[in-house]
Amino acid sequence: xxxxxxxxxxxxxxxQFTESFxxxxxxxxxxxxxxxxxxxxxxxxxxxxxxxxxxxxxxxxVDSVQDEYYYFDDMLAAKRVTSSDVxxxxxxxxxxxxxxxxYYRHDYGNRITGTTTTQTSDSGASTLWDSxxxxxxxxxxxxxxxxxxGGAAVTSGNEPSVAEGTTTILTTGDGYKWKYMYTLSAAQQxxxxxxxxxxxxxxxxxxxxxxxxxIDIVKIKTAGTGGTDGTHTSxxxxxxxxxxxxxxxxxxxxxxxxxxxNVGSGxxxxxxxxxxxxxxxxxxxxxxxxxxxIPPRNITAAGSAYGGHGADAVKELGAYYVMLNTNFExxxxxxxxxxxxxxxxRRVMLIKDPQSGGSAATATTLRGTKAIFLSSASGTFTVDxxxxxxxxxxxxxxxxxxxxxxxxxxxxxxxxxxxxxxxxNLTAFSGTNTxxxxxxxxxxxxxxxxxxxxxxxxxSGYAGAEIDSNTGxxxxxxxxxxxxxxxxQTENVKLIIEF
Numbered sequence: 001x002x003x004x005x006x007x008x009x010x011x012x013x014x015x016q017f018t019e020s021f022x023x024x025x026x027x028x029x030x031x032x033x034x035x036x037x038x039x040x041x042x043x044x045x046x047x048x049x050x051x052x053x054x055x056x057x058x059x060x061x062v063d064s065v066q067d068e069y070y071y072f073d074d075m076l077a078a079k080r081v082t083s084s085d086v087x088x089x090x091x092x093x094x095x096x097x098x099x100x101x102x103y104y105r106h107d108y109g110n111r112i113t114g115t116t117t118t119q120t121s122d123s124g125a126s127t128l129w130d131s132x133x134x135x136x137x138x139x140x141x142x143x144x145x146x147x148x149x150g151g152a153a154v155t156s157g158n159e160p161s162v163a164e165g166t167t168t169i170l171t172t173g174d175g176y177k178w179k180y181m182y183t184l185s186a187a188q189q190x191x192x193x194x195x196x197x198x199x200x201x202x203x204x205x206x207x208x209x210x211x212x213x214x215i216d217i218v219k220i221k222t223a224g225t226g227g228t229d230g231t232h233t234s235x236x237x238x239x240x241x242x243x244x245x246x247x248x249x250x251x252x253x254x255x256x257x258x259x260x261x262n263v264g265s266g267x268x269x270x271x272x273x274x275x276x277x278x279x280x281x282x283x284x285x286x287x288x289x290x291x292x293x294i295p296p297r298n299i300t301a302a303g304s305a306y307g308g309h310g311a312d313a314v315k316e317l318g319a320y321y322v323m324l325n326t327n328f329e330x331x332x333x334x335x336x337x338x339x340x341x342x343x344x345x346r347r348v349m350l351i352k353d354p355q356s357g358g359s360a361a362t363a364t365t366l367r368g369t370k371a372i373f374l375s376s377a378s379g380t381f382t383v384d385x386x387x388x389x390x391x392x393x394x395x396x397x398x399x400x401x402x403x404x405x406x407x408x409x410x411x412x413x414x415x416x417x418x419x420x421x422x423x424x425n426l427t428a429f430s431g432t433n434t435x436x437x438x439x440x441x442x443x444x445x446x447x448x449x450x451x452x453x454x455x456x457x458x459x460s461g462y463a464g465a466e467i468d469s470n471t472g473x474x475x476x477x478x479x480x481x482x483x484x485x486x487x488x489q490t491e492n493v494k495l496i497i498e499f
Contacts, residue, residue, distance in 0.1 A: 007129060007318060007320065010320035010499045011318070011319065011320045013320070014314075014321065014322050014497075014499045015314070017322055017497070018088065018322055021081070021082065021086050028080065028352070028353055028361060029324075029350060030078035030350070030354055030361065030366065030472075031079050031081050031348065031350055031495070032075050032076075032078035032079075032348070032349045032350075032368065033075075033076050033328065033345040033347065033348055033349075033483075034074045034345060034346075034347040035346035035479070036074065036397070037074065037384055038054075038346075038482070039053050039054055039055050039058045039346060039479070040054065052479075055481055055482055056481060058346065058480060058481065059479065061478070061479050067477075068470075068474050069414070069470055070413065070414065071347070071349055071474050071477060072368075072469040073412065073413040073414060073469075074397075075349075075368030075369075075465070075467065076343070076368050076369060076399065077338045077339045077365060077366065078351060078354070078365065078368060078467055079326055079339075079364065080363070080365070081350070085326060086324055086325075087188065087191070087200070087322070087323050088200040088201070088314050088321070088322060089197040089200060089321045089322065089323040090134075090197065090198060090200055090317045090318060090319050091196065091197060091198075092136060092193070092194070092195070092196055092198040093132055094136055094137075095138070095143075095154065095160070096154075097156040097158075097159075098154070098155075098156075099153060100123070100151055100154075101132050101135060101145045101148055101154060101176070102122050102131035102145065103121075103148040103217075104128070104144055104145060104146055104293065104309070105119065105121070105293060106128075106295070107119050107294075108120065108121055108125060108126060108127055108128050108131060109126045121133070122148065128318070129317075129318030132145075133145050134317055136184075136198050137159055138159065139161060139183075140184040140189060140193075141160070141161060141164075141180065141182075142181045142182050142183070142313075143160045143170075143180055144179040144309060144316070144317075145177070145178060145179075146177045146178065146179050146217050146293075146309070147177035147217055148176055152176075153174075154172075154174050154176055155174040157173065158172040158173045158174040158176070159172075160172055160178040160180075164183050165180075165203065165206065166180050167209040169216060177217070179216075179309045180310075181203065181206060181313050181316075181317075182200075182201050182202065182203040182206065182313055184198070184199060188201070191325040192323050192494075194323075197321065197323060197494075197496055199323070200313050200314050200317055200319040201314075202311075202314065203310065207311050210306070210307065210308030211263055211264075211265050211295075211308045212266065212297060212305055212306055212308055213241045213266040213267040213268060213294075213295065213297065213305075213307060213308070214264060214265050214308050215237055215241070215244045215260055215264055215293070215294070215295070216260055216293070216295065217293040218237075218246055218260060218272065218291065219258075219290065220258060220288075220290060221289040221290060222287060223254035223255045223288060224253075224254055224255055224274070224287040225253050225285075225287055226253050226284040226286050226287075227250040227253050227277070227282040227283070227284055227285030227286075227288070228281060228282050228285070229251055229252065229253070230250060230281060230282075231247055231248070232247065232249075232250065232277060233245075233261065233280060235276050235277055235280045236272075237267070237270045237271075237292060238271050238272065238273060239267050239268075239270030240267060240268055240269060241264050241267030241270060244262055244265075244267060245260075245264070246258050246260050248277050248280070250285065253284070255277075255285070255288050255290070258290060267292070267294055269292075269294065270292035271292055272292065274287075296309070296311070296315065296316050298312055320498065320499045321496055321497065321498050321499070322496070322497045322499070323495065323496050324495040325492070325493075325494050325495075326492070326493045326495070327490050327491070327492050328485075328492075328493070329490045330485075330486070330489060330490065331487065338365040338366060338367040338466065339365065339485070340399055341485045341487045342383060342399070342400040342401075342485075343384070343485065344482040344483055344485060345485070346480060346483070347479055347480070348476075348477075348478045348480070348493055348495070349476060350474070350495065351467075351473065352472055352473045352475050353471075353472045354467050354471045354472030355467075355468040355471040356466050356467055357466075357468070358468065361468075361472075366467040367465060368466070368467050369399050369400075369409040369410060369465060370409070370410055370412070370429075370462075370463065370464055370465055371407050371408065371409050371456055371463040372408045372410070372446050372461060372462055372463075373406060373446065373447045373453055373456075373458045373461045373462075374407070374444045374446060374447060374461075375406075375432070375448075375449075376444060376445045377403075377406070377443070377444035378443045378444070379440060379442040380440070380442065381401040381408060381437045381440055381444070382437060382439050382440045382442075383398055383399070384397060384398060384399075385397070385438055385440055386398075386437075386438040386439070387435050387437055388435070389429050389433050389434070389436075390433070390436065391431070391433035391434070392421075392427055392428070392429065392431070393423070393427045394412075394421065394427045394429040394430070395419055395420060395421055395427070396410040396411060396412045396419060396429065397411050397412075397413070398410055398437070405453050405454045406447075406453070407454060407456065408435070408444065410429075412426060412428075414426065429446070429462065431448075431460075432445055432447070432448050433446070446461040446462070447461040448460055448461055476497070
């Protein structure tokens with residue numbers, strides 16, 4: 001049975017996801033980083049092997065219940081993503097002289113009447129949102145192309161530019177007609193503009209001025225012959241709307257221009273008859289066919305219609321992409337220093353509704369590593385080395401040894417060279433039993449104190465991760481080559497989700 005999932009459904013999903021950050025009872029999302037240890041072949045506790053690629057070419061993550069557990073094992077830290085960190089985006093298209101831009105049509109992909117072919121754009125696109133019908137200018141204004149002068153290229157010196165909030169259609173010197181949509185704010189440029197994507201927002205002035213079903217453009221499909229030369233006015237636009245009129249210019253018997261003189265309203269289809277052109281003075285005209293371009297239209301949740309160019313930029317530009325912008329700023333000291341700068345990371349993940357301390361997580365940042373407050377140490381543990389506690393059999397990997405505060409940060413995984421003991425059990429470090437570094441040979445004694453050091457509350461010398469393991473849903477995972485962190489460095493992660 002032929003069927004499609006429409007682009008409107010994709011936009012609906014992008015809207016639902018975006019709204020989930022700011023609803024009355026919102027979902028809570030965290031962007032996490034993890035995997036300080038190198039990718040390679042790891043030996044599991046059951047003696048099977050799992051090849052994870054290399055640091056140069058890490059393997060694509062596996063979408064399985066098992067691997068979701070693994071992602072929590074070596075998480076370093078996570079930062080909350082708020083509604084201000086989220087934006088609708090679309091593919092970036094810079095205005096560039098010499099390019100032929102597509103113009104907006106409501107019927108790309110439709111069968112052309114009387115033929116077996118479909119309506120495509122000048123670039124060959126068979127859907128509106130695959131066409132190049134919008135541009136971003138050098139002054140960060142976004143325009144929709146309503147007419148491309150018969151498929152001509154834009155020319156140098158004719159980049160569109162208007163005062164912000166201009167509602168009239170701009171005709172540039174190269175014959176293009178442009179509809180101003182919105183201007184990127186400084187914050188949008190910083191947070192959501194990338195080489196490949198640009199943010200989308202609706203300008204309220206433009207939206208309020210949009211006319212639902214108003215006709216702005218009529219294209220000449222067939223010019224016809226035999227008409228009386230001159231400009232003939234007050235020709236009605238027929239269809240299900242009202243009050244739309246055009247003037248038609250005939251030269252050498254053929255229609256050479258159509259100008260909308262009253263956009264009217266309420267059109268979802270429209271046409272201009274040869275008989276009406278003749279009645280307006282174009283006597284003798286025959287064979288003319290004009291295409292009335294219908295603007296976008298949407299329905300609110302309450303059931304009322306709204307539309308017209310600029311009424312809803314998200315829907316009009318096809319923003320079924322959402323960008324999440326997150327900065328990992330050094331150790332995030334203002335948020336208790338949860339992000340280590342002593343180790344690298346190889347994984348980025350998005351987690352929905354995790355818990356912290358048994359309750360819904362709300363903090364700006366969450367530490368993902370475990371920690372031991374040391375009463376003494378013979379030296380400095382080496383990053384990524386294995387540590388053992390012979391008395392208990394516990395095994396772990398060093399993430400950071402903070403010698404200033406005498407804190408050892410570490411992870412334990414489900415692999416026998418990362419976390420499980422010789423019997424295959426994930427055993428916790430405990431007591432004041434000696435901990436030994438397998439590479440550095442450093443030995444240390446955990447403290448038995450219950451105290452708070454560097455904003456970490458230790459119970460008998462131990463503290464678990466702030467993000468509760470295996471809580472929430474990991475909805476995005478990316479493995480990548482190692483990113484080295486530093487105390488004077490910020491990593492910016494722009495995650496683009498396509499719906």
